Amino acid sequence: MPVITYRQALNDTLGEELARDPNVLLMGEEIGVFQGSYRVTEGLLAEFGPKRVVDTPIAEEGFVGVAIGAAMLGLRPVVEIMTINFILVAIDQIVNHASKIHYMFGGQVSVPLVIRTPSGGTGQLAATHSQSFENWFAYCPGLKVVAPATPYDAKGLLRAAIRDDDPVIFIESLALYDTKGEVPEDDDYVVPIGIAEVKRQGTDVTVVSYSRMTAVALQVAQRMEQEGISVEVVDLRSLRPLDRPTIIESVKKTNRAVVIAEDWYSYGVTAEIAATIQEEAFDYLDAPVQRVAGLEVPLPYAKELSAASKPNANSLIYAIRQVLRGTKRLR
Amino acid sequence: MAEVAETAQPLLERATADELKHYYYQMLLLRRFEERAGEMYVKAKIGGYCHLNLGEEATIVGLMAALTPDDYIFTNYREHGYIIARGVPPGPVMAELFGKETGVSGGRGGSMHLFDRKTNFMGGYAIVGGQVPLAVGAAYALRYQGKPGVVIAQMGDGTTNIGAFYESLNLAKLWKCPVLFFIVNNGYGMGTSVEAGSSEPDLWKKGASFRVYGERVDGTDVLAVRDVVRRLRARAEAEGEPAIIDAVSFRFRGHSVIDSDRYRDPESVRRGRELYDPIRKFATLLLDHNIVDEAWLKGVAERVEREVQEAIDFANNSPDPKFEDLYKYMYATPVPNTPTAEDAIRAVKINHGEF
Ligand SMILES: Cc1ncc(C[n+]2csc(CCOP(=O)(O)OP(=O)(O)O)c2C)c(N)n1
Ligand SMILES: [Mg+2]
Numbered sequence: 001m002p003v004i005t006y007r008q009a010l011n012d013t014l015g016e017e018l019a020r021d022p023n024v025l026l027m028g029e030e031i032g033v034f035q036g037s038y039r040v041t042e043g044l045l046a047e048f049g050p051k052r053v054v055d056t057p058i059a060e061e062g063f064v065g066v067a068i069g070a071a072m073l074g075l076r077p078v079v080e081i082m083t084i085n086f087i088l089v090a091i092d093q094i095v096n097h098a099s100k101i102h103y104m105f106g107g108q109v110s111v112p113l114v115i116r117t118p119s120g121g122t123g124q125l126a127a128t129h130s131q132s133f134e135n136w137f138a139y140c141p142g143l144k145v146v147a148p149a150t151p152y153d154a155k156g157l158l159r160a161a162i163r164d165d166d167p168v169i170f171i172e173s174l175a176l177y178d179t180k181g182e183v184p185e186d187d188d189y190v191v192p193i194g195i196a197e198v199k200r201q202g203t204d205v206t207v208v209s210y211s212r213m214t215a216v217a218l219q220v221a222q223r224m225e226q227e228g229i230s231v232e233v234v235d236l237r238s239l240r241p242l243d244r245p246t247i248i249e250s251v252k253k254t255n256r257a258v259v260i261a262e263d264w265y266s267y268g269v270t271a272e273i274a275a276t277i278q279e280e281a282f283d284y285l286d287a288p289v290q291r292v293a294g295l296e297v298p299l300p301y302a303k304e305l306s307a308a309s310k311p312n313a314n315s316l317i318y319a320i321r322q323v324l325r326g327t328k329r330l331r
Numbered sequence: 332m333a334e335v336a337e338t339a340q341p342l343l344e345r346a347t348a349d350e351l352k353h354y355y356y357q358m359l360l361l362r363r364f365e366e367r368a369g370e371m372y373v374k375a376k377i378g379g380y381c382h383l384n385l386g387e388e389a390t391i392v393g394l395m396a397a398l399t400p401d402d403y404i405f406t407n408y409r410e411h412g413y414i415i416a417r418g419v420p421p422g423p424v425m426a427e428l429f430g431k432e433t434g435v436s437g438g439r440g441g442s443m444h445l446f447d448r449k450t451n452f453m454g455g456y457a458i459v460g461g462q463v464p465l466a467v468g469a470a471y472a473l474r475y476q477g478k479p480g481v482v483i484a485q486m487g488d489g490t491t492n493i494g495a496f497y498e499s500l501n502l503a504k505l506w507k508c509p510v511l512f513f514i515v516n517n518g519y520g521m522g523t524s525v526e527a528g529s530s531e532p533d534l535w536k537k538g539a540s541f542r543v544y545g546e547r548v549d550g551t552d553v554l555a556v557r558d559v560v561r562r563l564r565a566r567a568e569a570e571g572e573p574a575i576i577d578a579v580s581f582r583f584r585g586h587s588v589i590d591s592d593r594y595r596d597p598e599s600v601r602r603g604r605e606l607y608d609p610i611r612k613f614a615t616l617l618l619d620h621n622i623v624d625e626a627w628l629k630g631v632a633e634r635v636e637r638e639v640q641e642a643i644d645f646a647n648n649s650p651d652p653k654f655e656d657l658y659k660y661m662y663a664t665p666v667p668n669t670p671t672a673e674d675a676i677r678a679v680k681i682n683h684g685e686f
Contacts, residue, residue: 033594034522057492057528058459058520086458089493124378124430126441128457295678296670297661301441302430302652303378307682309657314684321686 001182009151009183010040010116010172013158014078018048021076024162027054027067028080037082038118038177064090064115068098068167071113078162081117084133084171091136098167099142110165114158118172119147120212120262124306127298132263134211135272137169138239144193145239147171149214151181153237156191164193171239173212196243198250202232204327205256205320208247208273210236213260213311220316231320239269247273248280255286258319260311265293286327290319342554348622354396354553355617356631358388358610361412363639364421368411368428368442371643372588377428380457381442384412385583386551389609390515391416393556394483394578397564401480403451403473405466407487408443409515410455417450421638422645431649438652439660451480459520460493462486463512467499467573470508474571481509481567489520491537492528500541500573507571511563512538514575516550517582522594535577543573550578551609581607654679 004012017024030037032045032055045053056063060081067077081087087094094115102110121130138145144166148154154172161168199214200221209217214235221231234250236243251257257277259270270291277289295309343351365383372381384391387409395416398404406413411428415421419435427434428442436446443457453469456462466484473480490496491514503510514534518525525532535545548559556578563574581603585592592600605611617623657675670678680686 030521030523033527035594037521055523055527057523058489059492059494061494089458089460089495124441126379126444126457127439128443129380295657295675297657298439300439300652300657301379301427301436301444302438305430305438305652305654305657308654308679312682315681317684318681318686 001184003180004151004183005177006151006154006179006181007038007040007177009155010158011042011044013155014041015044015047017078017159017162018044018052023074024076024078025052025054026078026080027056027063029056029058029082031055031080036080038174040116040172040177041080060086060090061093065093065097067113068093068101068111071111072101072109076112076162078114078116081115083129084117084119085129085131087115087117087133094137094143094167094169095140099140102166103142111167112165113167114161114170115167116158116170116172118174120173120175121299121306121310122175124301124303125299126301126306130299132261132294134169134171134239135263135267135269138242138269142167143240144168145171146193146237147211147239148191148237149176149199149211149235151179151183153191153197153235155183156189157193157237159188160190160193163190168193171211175212176215179215191237194238194241194243196234196236196238196246198232198246199235200231200233202230203254204230205258205323206232206234206247206250206254207316207320208234208236208257208259209261210239210269211262213262216311216313216316217260220313220320223313224317224320229320229324242272242276244276244280247276251277251281252284255284256323257285258290258292258316258323260292260316260319262294262311264296265291266296268293287323287325290323292316292319342558343616343620346554350396351617351622352627354392355610355613355623356635357392357416358553358613359631359635360421360638361388361391361415362610363635364415364425364642365411367639367643368425369584369588371425371428376646377442378430379441379443380408381428381588382409382586383584383588384409386581386604386607386609387515387517388412389553389613390550390556390578390580393553394513394560396553396557397560398483399480400451401478402564403453403466403469403480403482404485405453405462405469405483406455406485407459407462407490408455408457409487410445410485411442413485414445414447414450414452417447417452419447419450419452421642425642425646426649429646429649430651431646432652433645433649437660460486460490460495463490463495463499464502467503467508467510470503470510470573471506473509474507479568481511481564483511483513485513485515487520488514488516488518488525488534489523489528490514491534497541500538500543503573504541504543508573509567509571510573511560511567512543512573512575514577516577516579519582519586521586521590533577535575538575543575545575545577547577547579550580551607551612553609553613580609
C-alpha cells in the first residue's frame with residue numbers, strides 16, 4: 001500500500017471529491033493563490049479553477065454563514081478555517097445556525113457543510129494561536145465532530161464528512177500534517193463518522209485519545225511494551241457522536257483507563273470520557289480513571305513554559321503508572 | 332503601490348533639522364532591528380509566528396512623531412517597530428521575541444503580543460481585527476473620563492474586511508470616540524492583494540456609510556504621515572471625530588518570516604523594494620537639502636548596528652521565565668482553588684519525565 005502524509009491524504013481527497021461531485025466547492029482564506037497556509041489545498045486552484053476553489057477575504061463570520069446558506073440550497077461547501085483559533089469569529093453561525101437548521105425546521109432542509117481546521121499547538125505559537133476548541137463543538141447537538149489521527153482515517157473521514165448531509169467539524173493538527181501512513185489507492189473507502197477504533201490491542205490499561213494524542217499514545221504504548229506493560233489504544237476518531245460502546249468494551253477488558261487530550265483540563269474532552277467510563281463501567285474499574293490534558297493557562301510564548309504546558313509522552317507515561325500502581329505490573 | 336504625491340516642500344519646512352535626523356535614526360533602527368530579528372528567527376532564537384515591519388518604517392515613525400504621551404496605541408501582530416518607535420528600548424523588545432523574563436510581556440506574549448504600560452502601548456493582537464473594537468473602547472474611556480489624548484487602532488489592509496472593523500466604525504462615530512483607524516496598507520494580507528479582498532480597494536473610503544472621514548497618505552513618506560496624523564488627531568481629540576488613515580506602503584518580504592512569498596513575482600518585489608524604500612528616499616531628501624552629509628548617515632548606521640547588537644546581547648543574556656511562575660499572571664484578583672506555584676512545579680516535573 002502506498003505510504004503518504006496526512007497532508008497528502010487530505011489534498012488527494014479534496015481533489016477527488018471536487019472531481020466526483022460538481023456541488024462540492026472549497027472556500028477559505030489563502031487556499032487558492034497562496035496554496036493553503038499549511039499547503040493542504042496545494043495545486044487545487046490550478047486544477048479546478050476559481051469557481052470551485054474560492055479564496056475569501058478575512059471575514060470568517062461572513063463566509064461561514066455564506067457556506068451555510070449555500071449548503072441549504074444543495075451546494076456542499078468544504079470550508080477551511082486557517083486554525084481553530086479563528087473559528088471563534090464564526091462560532092455564532094455554526095452554533096446558532098448550522099447545527100440547528102435541520103432540526104429546528106422540522107427536517108425540511110439540511111446543511112451539508114464541512115469545516116476543516118487544525119487545532120492544538122506546536123512551536124511557540126502562543127496564547128491566541130495554540131488553542132483546542134473541538135470540545136466546544138462536540139458539546140453542540142446537531143454538529144458532527146471528527147478528528148482523525150492517521151492519513152488513512154483522514155482520507156476516510158473527510159470523504160464521509162463531505163458526503164454527509166449534516167454540518168461536520170473536521171479537526172486536523174499542524175503536528176500531524178507531515179506524519180505518514182498507509183493509504184490504499186483506487187479504493188473508495190469511507191471511515192464512518194461516530195465509530196472509534198482500537199488502534200492497538202492491549203490488556204493492562206486502556207488509553208483513550210484522538211488526533212495528535214493518538215500518535216503520542218501509540219508511541220507510548222510501544223515504549224511501555226518493553227517494560228512488560230500492555231497498553232490498549234482507543235482512537236476516538238469522532239467526538240460527536242461519541243462511540244461509547246467501544247470505549248466501554250475496552251475498559252471492561254483492561255479494567256484501567258487513562259484519557260488524554262490536548263485541550264484544557266477542566267470541562268475538556270477528557271472529563272466527558274472519564275464520566276462516561278465511570279457511568280458505564282464503574283464495576284469493572286480497578287483504579288480511578290486518570291486524565292491527561294493541557295495546563296490551564298493562556299499558552300505562554302516562552303519555549304520551555306510553552307512546551308511544559310501541553311501534555312506529552314511523559315505526562316501520559318506518568319498517568320499510566322498512576323493507574324497501574326499497586327498491581328503486579330508496577331510496584 | 333498606489334500613486335501618491337511627493338513630499339511637499341512646506342512639510343519639510345515644518346520640521347526641524349533635529350526632528351528630521353531623529354526620524355532617520357528611528358527608521359534605520361527599525362530596519363536593522365527587523366532584519367536582525369529575521370536572522371534570529373532562522374537561528375531558532377525566536378519561535379512561533381514573526382511578522383516584520385520592513386518597508387513600513389516611515390508609516391510607523393511618522394505616526395509616532397504625531398502622537399503625544401497621552402495617546403494610546405493598539406496594534407496587530409506586526410508591531411515590533413511600533414513599540415520601539417513609541418520609545419521602548421530595543422533590548423526588552425528583542426528579549427520578548429526570545430521569550431525571556433526581561434521581555435516587554437515577560438516572555439509570555441512573544442512577537443505577536445508586545446505590551447508596554449508606561450508608554451500606553453496597549454498591545455499587539457493576533458486575531459485579525461481583534462484590536463479594533465478594543466481601541467474604540469479605550470477612546471470611549473478617554474471621553475468618559477474627560478481625559479486628553481486619542482487612541483490609534485492600527486490594522487492591516489486585509490483587516491478592513493472583517494466585521495469587527497465595521498461595527499467599530501459605527502460605534503466610534505455614534506459615540507464620538509477619539510480614535511484613528513490607522514490602516515497600514517502594504518498591499519497584501521498574506522497572499523491576498525487589496526483588490527482581491529476588498530470590493531472597495533480605496534480603503535480610506537470604507538468609512539463612508541458611517542460618516543467617518545478618511546484620507547490616503549503615502550506611507551513611505553514620514554513627513555506626510557506625520558502631517559495627516561497630526562491634523563486628524565487634533566480633530567479627534569477636540570471634537571471626538573474618528574477618522575480613517577490609509578497609509579500605503581510596500582511589503583518588502585513575505586507575510587511572516589516563514590512565508591516564501593511565492594505568489595508575488597520576484598522581479599516586482601525587487602523593484603518595489605527599490606522604488607518604495609522609505610529610508611533610501613528620506614536619506615536622499617536629507618542629503619538634497621543639505622540637512623545631513625554622508626558621514627552623518629554612516630555614523631547613524633554604526634550607532635544603529637551597535638544598538639541592535641546590544642539588544643540581541645541583552646536578550647541572549649536574559650533569564651527564561653521560571654516554571655514556578657507559570658500561573659503568576661492568571662488573575663488580577665486572587666481567588667481560591669486555582670493552581671499554585673507548587674502545582675506548576677509538580678506539573679512541569681511530570682512533563683519532563685522526572686517522576
Ligand atoms: C480572525 C483571523 N483570521 C485569520 C487570521 C490569519 N491571518 C493572520 S495575519 C492575516 C493577514 C492580515 O493581513 P493585513 O490585515 O493586511 O495585515 P498585514 O499582515 O499585511 O500587516 C491573516 C489572514 C487571523 N490571525 N485572525
Ligand atoms: Mg497587509
